[in-house]
Amino acid sequence: MTTKPLVELAKTIRSKNAGVDQITFDVIFPDRESYELVKRSGALTAETVARLYAVPRERLTAFVEYDPALAIKFTIRRERPSGSPGERDVFGAQQYAPLFDLPIPVGS
Amino acid sequence: MPDRLSILSPTGHLGFTPIERGSFEIGVGRRPDAIVADSGSCDIGPQPLGSDEHCSPEEWQRHDLELMLLAARQLGVPMIVGSASDTGTDRGVNQYADIIRGLARRHRLAPFKLSTICSQVSREEVARRLEDGVRIEGLDGRPPLTKETLARTDRLVAVMGVAPIIRALDEGADVVIAGRSSDSCIFAAPAIRAGFPEAAAYYLGKVLECASFAAEPFMGKESIIGTVTPDAVSVTAMHPGQRCTVASVASHAMYERANPFFEHVAGGALDMTHCRYEQVDERTTRVTGFAFRRDPVYRIKLEGAGKVGERAVAIAGIRDPYTIRHIDAVIDWARSKVEERWGPPGERYQLYYHVYGRDGVMGPWEPQRAFPAHELCLVVEAIAPRFEDAEVVCALGTRNLFYARLPEVKGTAGTAALMMDEVLRGKAGYEWTLNHVLPLADPFELVTIKTEVVGG
Numbered sequence: 001m002t003t004k005p006l007v008e009l010a011k012t013i014r015s016k017n018a019g020v021d022q023i024t025f026d027v028i029f030p031d032r033e034s035y036e037l038v039k040r041s042g043a044l045t046a047e048t049v050a051r052l053y054a055v056p057r058e059r060l061t062a063f064v065e066y067d068p069a070l071a072i073k074f075t076i077r078r079e080r081p082s083g084s085p086g087e088r089d090v091f092g093a094q095q096y097a098p099l100f101d102l103p104i105p106v107g108s
Numbered sequence: 109m110p111d112r113l114s115i116l117s118p119t120g121h122l123g124f125t126p127i128e129r130g131s132f133e134i135g136v137g138r139r140p141d142a143i144v145a146d147s148g149s150c151d152i153g154p155q156p157l158g159s160d161e162h163c164s165p166e167e168w169q170r171h172d173l174e175l176m177l178l179a180a181r182q183l184g185v186p187m188i189v190g191s192a193s194d195t196g197t198d199r200g201v202n203q204y205a206d207i208i209r210g211l212a213r214r215h216r217l218a219p220f221k222l223s224t225i226c227s228q229v230s231r232e233e234v235a236r237r238l239e240d241g242v243r244i245e246g247l248d249g250r251p252p253l254t255k256e257t258l259a260r261t262d263r264l265v266a267v268m269g270v271a272p273i274i275r276a277l278d279e280g281a282d283v284v285i286a287g288r289s290s291d292s293c294i295f296a297a298p299a300i301r302a303g304f305p306e307a308a309a310y311y312l313g314k315v316l317e318c319a320s321f322a323a324e325p326f327m328g329k330e331s332i333i334g335t336v337t338p339d340a341v342s343v344t345a346m347h348p349g350q351r352c353t354v355a356s357v358a359s360h361a362m363y364e365r366a367n368p369f370f371e372h373v374a375g376g377a378l379d380m381t382h383c384r385y386e387q388v389d390e391r392t393t394r395v396t397g398f399a400f401r402r403d404p405v406y407r408i409k410l411e412g413a414g415k416v417g418e419r420a421v422a423i424a425g426i427r428d429p430y431t432i433r434h435i436d437a438v439i440d441w442a443r444s445k446v447e448e449r450w451g452p453p454g455e456r457y458q459l460y461y462h463v464y465g466r467d468g469v470m471g472p473w474e475p476q477r478a479f480p481a482h483e484l485c486l487v488v489e490a491i492a493p494r495f496e497d498a499e500v501v502c503a504l505g506t507r508n509l510f511y512a513r514l515p516e517v518k519g520t521a522g523t524a525a526l527m528m529d530e531v532l533r534g535k536a537g538y539e540w541t542l543n544h545v546l547p548l549a550d551p552f553e554l555v556t557i558k559t560e561v562v563g564g
Contacts, residue, residue, distance in 0.1 A: 012359070016363065016364050017150075017151050017364060018364055018365050018366040019150065019247065019248055019366075019543060020150050020154075020248075020411075020540040020543050021247070021248040021249065021250065021540075021543055022248055022366055024362075024364065024365065024366050026359065026362060026363070028355070028359050052475060053473045053475070054472060054473065054475070055473065061248070061249065061366055062366045062367055064367065064368060064369075066358075066362055066368045068354075068358040068361070068383060068384075068385060069355065069358035069359040069361065069362060069368070070355070071358075071359060071362060071368075073362055073368060075366040075367075076473075077248065077249055079471075079472075080539070081154070081539055081540035081543070082150075082151070082153060082154075082540065083152075083153025083154045083155065083538065083539070083540065084154070084416070084537070084538075084539040084540070085416050085417070085419065085458055085460065085489065085491045085537035085539070086458070086460040086489065087153070088462065088468065088469055088470065088471050089469060089470075090151070090152070090153045091151050094469050094470075095469075095470060095473065097470075098470075098473075098474075098475045098476075
């Protein structure tokens with residue numbers, strides 16, 4: 001099975017606060033073909049994301065395939081509200097990088 | 109009812125960085141029916157609200173307010189600013205109102221009406237409601253509000269919906285300076301007042317709230333114009349190099365929210381599940397198919413911040429590969445030396461080690477934690493009720509990185525590089541104590557609207 005890293009298939013991969021208690025991640029594709037390919041691949045799911053970020057599945061509060069924007073989107077609950085002492089990323093803007101290398105099967 | 113209404117949105121956060129003048133002036137040339145901008149966010153963390161400070165320089169805030177005010181007065185259309193001065197506290201509303209009065213004098217503007225809407229809420233007010241048995245539900249998995257959590261809160265604001273802004277416009281306001289408000293509501297208010305359906309009006313607000321973030325390619329602080337008709341919203345980029353495309357507008361619908369289908373505001377939720385997007389010209393996308401679901405009980409969001417302690421910060425570098433491999437042992441050593449004198453962390457102090465080059469950005473979410481870089485930057489952060497104590501804890505926790513006892517270390521003259529043997533004072537540490545919703549019998553319960561004549 002051949003794979004491609006997600007970063008080669010997606011147009012945008014980003015993370016950002018969704019309110020003060022959650023960080024939301026958007027993976028947006030340039031065309032329906034790559035969007036459907038990743039959706040069907042089973043490589044980007046709530047389970048694979050939970051494993052990648054080493055968080056229990058329950059911390060993922062949403063995992064949505066959003067057709068109008070050709071996007072897959074998920075949200076992780078923070079350990080502490082944004083900006084608390086010990087904060088690493090007040091805006092939640094740099095949490096997406098590990099998604100880049102996620103291997104997506106693209107056929108044999 | 110007019111058949112259409114257009115709103116110019118020049119910035120997603122007034123004052124955060126200055127508005128770009130070029131696309132703003134192109135937008136003003138289109139003669140919009142209102143100029144509207146949001147000026148606050150909870151993204152900036154809890155400190156500005158907790159300590160009641162603005163995080164944007166007043167010079168930039170004045171710059172943006174001046175651009176908007178002069179254009180709005182020249183066109184003779186309303187100007188609305190929500191969440192004044194980053195936090196939307198009464199301080200922010202009063203500060204912006206003063207800037208507006210000063211600008212009116214300086215530019216000798218003809219008389220106009222200025223309305224201020226304050227929405228800061230006292231702790232006592234919320235305590236009274238808790239005692240009356242009102243259940244104040246937590247959002248995003250938080251438990252309902254308790255007296256204990258409220259007691260840890262220094263300052264709180266109620267996030268207003270459209271009702272107070274509509275009332276200010278009814279009072280003849282030419283300029284509205286509002287306290288903390290839902291971003292989309294400050295745009296929806298003039299559209300609802302003009303008679304457009306709530307669904308279209310709230311969608312207009314949703315798509316305009318971050319200005320050029322709804323367009324592509326990525327640019328900040330550029331103007332866009334949204335136009336509402338009874339069943340559609342069209343959005344056009346004003347910067348000659350930007351376009352509002354189906355992709356940029358649809359992907360903006362999910363920006364900064366857990367769920368791309370619903371936008372909650374005071375009194376209900378905008379439902380975007382069945383939205384349809386179509387490109388109508390090169391720079392314009394038209395959206396239809398939205399709905400508005402009114403809540404059975406009118407509820408507004410409460411945001412609150414409370415102080416945790418004073419903050420001290422120090423910086424250390426590590427280059428020795430052996431020390432880097434054993435960085436956790438080094439940190440454990442430094443922590444143990446702090447605990448010897450201060451006991452375990454808790455009420456007296458908190459101590460955090462940010463290990464840049466390993467997992468400083470992502471912490472436990474970092475999958476590459478086992479592969480640190482060839483040099484590390486440690487930022488040591490200490491919090492304590494008094495700054496003097498935070499300073500001592502921080503110094504102890506940093507200097508002991510230098511003295512860590514590792515069995516096979518070769519560099520026996522110190523295991524860390526200090527950029528300077530100095531502890532820096534950070535702004536105090538706060539936390540978001542409230543992210544809750546409060547039921548209200550009347551949308552005007554917690555707001556104060558004042559209207560005055562300015563200029564002339």
